[in-house]
Amino acid sequence: MIMRDILECILFMGILAAASPFLGRFIHTVMEGDKTPLHRVLGPVEQFAYRISGIHPDREQSWRRYALSALVFSAAGFILTMAVLMFQGVLPLNPQGFSGTSWHLAFNAAASFATNTNWQSYAGETALSHFSQMVGLTYQNFVSAAVGIAACMAICRAIARNQTQVVGNFWADLVRVILYILLPLSILFAIFFISQGVVQTFLAGVDAATLEGGRQYIALGPAASQTAIKLLGTNGGGFFNANAAHPFENPTALSNFFQCLAMLLIPSSLVFTFGEIVKNRRHAWTIWCIMAAVFIFGVLAAALAEQGGTVMLAEAAGGSVPNLEGKEARFGVFGTALFATAATATSCGAVNAMHASFTPLGGLVLLFNMLLGEIIFGGAGSGLYGMILFMVLTVFIAGLMVGRTPDYLGKRIQAREVTWCMVALLIPAMLILGLSAVAAATEWGRAGLLNAGTHGFSEILYACASCAQNNGSAFAGLKADTPVWNVSLGAAMLMGRFGVMCSMMAAAGSMAARSIRPKSEYSFPVEGATFGALTLAVIFVVGALTYLPALSLGPVVECFQMTAGRVF
Amino acid sequence: MRHTRVHTYSSALYRRAIAEAFRKLNPRLLAKNPVMFVVGVGSALTTVAFIRDLAAGAPAGFSGQISLWLWFTVLFANFAEALAEGRGKAQADALRSARSEAVAFRFLDWPHSETTERVPAAALRPGDLVRVEAGGVIPADGTVERGAAAVDESAITGESAPVIRESGGDRSAVTGGTTVLSDQLMIRVTQEPGKSFLDRMIGLIEGAKRQKTPNETALNILLAGLTLIFLLVVMTLKPFGLYHGASVSIVVLAALLVCLIPTTIGGLLAAIGIAGMDRLIQRNVLAMSGRAVEAAGDVDVLLLDKTGTITLGNRMAAEFLPMPGVRKEELIKAALWASLGDETPEGRSIVALAGRLGVDLAIAPVPGDVTAIPFTAETRMSGIDWAGGQIRKGADEAVLAWSASLGHPDCGRDVRALTEPVGKSGGTPLIVASRDEGILGVIYLKDVVKEGIRARFERIRAMGIRTIMITGDNRLTAQAIAREAGVDDYLAEAKPEDKLQLILDLQKEGRLVAMSGDGTNDAPALAKSDVGLVMNTGTQAAREAGNMIDLDSDPTKLIEIVEIGKQLLITRGALTTFSLANDVAKYFAVIPALFMLAIPEMAALNIMGLSNPQSAMLSAVIFNALIIMALIPLALKGVRYRPGSTSKILRRNVLVYGVGGVVAPFAGIKAIDMILTGIGLI
Helix, strand or coil, X not given: CCHHHHHHHHHHHHHHXXXXXXXXXXXXXXXXXXCCCCHHHHHHHHHXXXXXXXXXXXXXXXXXXXXXXXXXXXXXXXHHHHHHHHCHHHCCCCCCCCCCCCHHHHHHHHHHHHCCCCCCCCCHHHHCCHHHHHHHHXXXXXXXXXXXXXXXXXXXXXXXXXXXXXEECHHHHHHHHHHHHHXXXXXXXXXXXXXXXXXXXXCCEEEEECCCCCEEEEECCEHHHHHHHHHHCCCCCCCCCCHHHCCCCCCXXXXXXXXXXXXXXXXXXXXXXXXXXXXXXXXXXXXHHHHHHHHHHHHHHHHHHHHHCCHHHHHHHCCCCCCCCCECCCCHHHHHHHHHHHHHHCCCCCCCECHHHCCHHHHXXXXXXXXXXXXXXXXXXXXXXXXXXXXXXXXXXXXXXXXXXXXXXXEECCHHHHHHHHHHHHHHHHHHHHHHHHHHHCHHHHHCCCCCHHHHHHHHHHHHHHHHCCCCCCCCCCCCCCHHHHHHHHHHHHHHHHHHHHHHHHHHHHHHHCCCXXXXXXXXCCCCHHHHHHHHXXXXXXXXXXHHHHHHHHHHHHHHHHHCXXXX | CCCCCCCCCCHHHHHHHHHHHHHCCCHHHHXXXXXXXXXXXXXXXXXXXXXXXXXXXXXXXXXXXXXXXHHHHHHHHHHXXXXXXXXXXXXHHHHHHHCCCCEEEEECCCCCCCCEEEEEHHHCCCCCEEEECCCCECCCCEEEEECEEEEECHHHHCCCCCEEEECCHHHCEECCXXXXXXXXXXXXXXXXXXXXXXXXXXXXXXXXXCCCCHHHHHXXXXXXXXXXXXXXXXXXHHHHHHHCCCCCCHHHHHHHHHHHCCHHHHHHHHHHHHHHHHHHHHCCEEECCHHHHHHHHHCCEEEEECECCCEEEEEEEEEEEECCCCCHHHHHHHHHXXXXXXXXXXXXXXXXHHHHCCCCCCCCCCCCCEEEECCCCXXXXXXXEECCEEEEEECHHHHHHHHHHCCCCCCHHHHHHHHHHHHHCCCEEEEEEECCCEEEEEEEEEEEECCCXXXXXXXXXXCCCEEEEECCCCHHHHHHHHHHHCCCEEECCCCHHHHHHHHHHHHHCCCCEEEEECCHHHHHHHHHCCEEEEECCCCHHHHHHCCEEECCCCHHHHHHHHHHHHHHHHHHHHHHHHHHHHHHHHHHHHHHHHHCCCCHHHHHHCCCCCCCHHHHHHHXXXXXXXXXXXXXXXXXXCCCXXXXXXXXXXXXXXHXXXXXXXXXXXXXXXXXXXXXXXXXXX
């Protein structure tokens, strides 16, 4: 690790720490329905949207109705996307003349976009028409992120409110998130990316004569606008198959830096929005520091692992060299490690390198980030409510030790809250471990593997974790475009997303009905280092240790094997 | 109960607990505790594997030992619960023997005739009237209809000094199973047989009707959820192992599962709850529900009656303050005479103070025939009448009005000059007036704050609990006593319904309220409060309304109850934390052991350097079983609670049980591994 990398890391976290509270407060203002400077331009649009769709923003819903609205809305988007993909051959904006996709690919892709996962079993530029990209990716990139943020806001409100049944209006929240947060930010970032050389055009692509005299088809398309929202909404589905490794999607080191920032920006800001909602800024900073600590640790560990290279490389080169296999030279080791950690810590899942080519330890960091449950900043909205799940458990376990019935921000944690939190914890564990076990033990599961042995096992585990936790990044190596993989991973995405979301809404709904216990100096402190350390401990013992056996059979043991000279 | 109390864990208790531990292996009993049920299933599976190994002639030493220790894990947990129950059971047995097969003399046709019939106590129904004579055992819970008697309640309270039970007022409740020492009582039965106080007490002590408290339920769900997750982890290890070409045996999987699920807290949770209730019983408090014990740990506000709780029950005369122009001796003499017929403690204290100041009946003989005028709520005065005059003493307005009605000049200002300082210093002024001379002066009645009460309130404050004193006195008096006793706040001029309103208001703010009471007019407030401690001397209505009964009738015991509640929660939290923290080391013991043969590089994870896979596995299982045994004393005694700031308590407990929980098994498992290989068991 060189000084430059450390400085870059500090600069990165510094910008994030400086920008997040402002954006967080802005989001709070917007979600409260209060006026912002943007309202002068967008206010009429918002009112128009309410009028034509018959939304009454002041008519608040119970958590059940709110969750049902989110489910119905997502289901409609899911069906729409699936239909568009299957019938893209007869739909407009198809200059390349692609035919409709198979039903299982359409199911997988529709599930993937509707759940903010953006797992891609296909190569975007060679399988999807512009229309499919715009509906499947661009539209869903916005709304799936908005659904996550809206659900998170409802959960935050439920915790903050005193003895109530209502947690907000889903439709109004959805409109506000898209209109005031996602759209303006996307435009800002898109313009910046265009300045860096990201393409933005409706042309099909060009045929170019290469220097060797061969012909090459160079795909083009509206990439900049889509790249902005893919990162901001922690979606991750690239316009190009190579995703952010493609020079038209992520051309420079500077664009790489800001793409990383774009991934973390909204999840990081929502922490401060939460702080505003529950009127406890110190708690928000504590959450942010927990997330930042794990994040920085991940970046440094991944960067060190890649910088250190491998024994084989060292032998071949006659000295220690960094592992640059599968990495873009314009980003270097640190730019890659930063991007990969950001994309797996948030549920973004964009990639600017081949994750399968990471050293085992580097790969372990990425896998670990996902297995934690995408809570280190995490997905837009989903990251924060995932974190709230662990904080509720922390308060419940450790809170007893101060001799009071545990309460989180004044809300007593009792059987109902614990039940739903455990359900939210069980669902991803069941999906990841269950699906990995079936895949590892059956022929169809192993058939798609590129590598044998422990590395192959990592590929399975990575795919299942990536889908169930709605990350969407691929370790690569696993050929997942088969009916069984497509359907099972698609189902995992749907259950992982909406199962956890609804469980957390149920837990929050129960908390909303409880009376707030006034805060005193004898309340369980949810601010400061002790709480931070405790939460980290619970995340690791309850969240991470669950996957230790599986991890030890994958990347951990692969690392030891590699040191001993065994490769796959 | 004090004399029948089981003080120490005698060997009989241990023997009984061991037998119970085996009886609790019954799957239906085991199923109540999901964690231990899973361990039980694991034990059965490994036993089957062991028998199969034996039958096949394969080496069965390993599966045999694992199976043995898994059974021990279940037995140790059962033993902890049985031991916690044991003390209560022994006490309940003692109470049962006190519940003699009493006979009752039931009035046949009251009030038309006094004839009674002899019926067994079990035949009594609510509403029946019975007669109990000196030496007789009261056959059922009831209310005294007629008569007054000294009753020996030691069978229930353990207090050997008899108490007075009389009809009317707040001392009318009698408890079945207690003995009338003198006189006779007519009692109206208020309880069905089998639902009497004594029966409920036996049930509570025995833990027969023990319901899980809200927090215990939530903790059980957490533990069940974790057990499910770990079940998933272990079940998927089989296919994961197959992928790597490693076949993992059922014995090993069962061992791993038991190591990972939170057996320490799962095994001790019930014992912690029972022991918490038992600690209350040791202090002569009966909790009607576990919920109340838990709420006690959570209490934010303590409402305390001034009289009897903060101050000694009675006000004492402290000073005589004559009006300007009245000789002090004159006032003392009038006060003394006015108090002659006054048998209240206040009246007697006036006589005593007068005596101390040198004025007694020898010096001031009573003039001729006197008629004592008793205090009534309407006149709010008492005094004497005799041929040559009248003397009255009482509340200021009442006496002022009486004096004015006799044509004496209004001297309200002078009176107020005397009474105000009295009120400000927490006293009660009593005005003395005579028919002929009008207002003579003021008797300063002082509330005596109980000794040591201030220190107790400081301890309560350190726990983060606000104390509010409830009193019928005026604001000035209340303020002065509040300051002297060191309570945080007071509610002056309080009527019974004000107390109820205060509780409702506090609860609306999200606070938990504890109070103590004994009178019937306390009943609504007791019923609404989160912790309502009723004095055993209280009325039947109050005893029905509260959720805890103090057999010693000591209102300040609320403080100890709060501490016990907190201790209960802390013990649960500490052992849960310890249990979960243990998993870190167990993973490092078991995971490498599982796959070391198939994947030799796994050895790098064997950071404890355990000698071989089988020994590693067995050491983890043995540690897991022994730690339950080792923590039984802590579970029964409870983690010590010292009042202090929350973050300090948290840091200390996290350090001991969290960090300690991570470190201890590393050392323990390594030590067991060394012993196992040392004596060649593996």
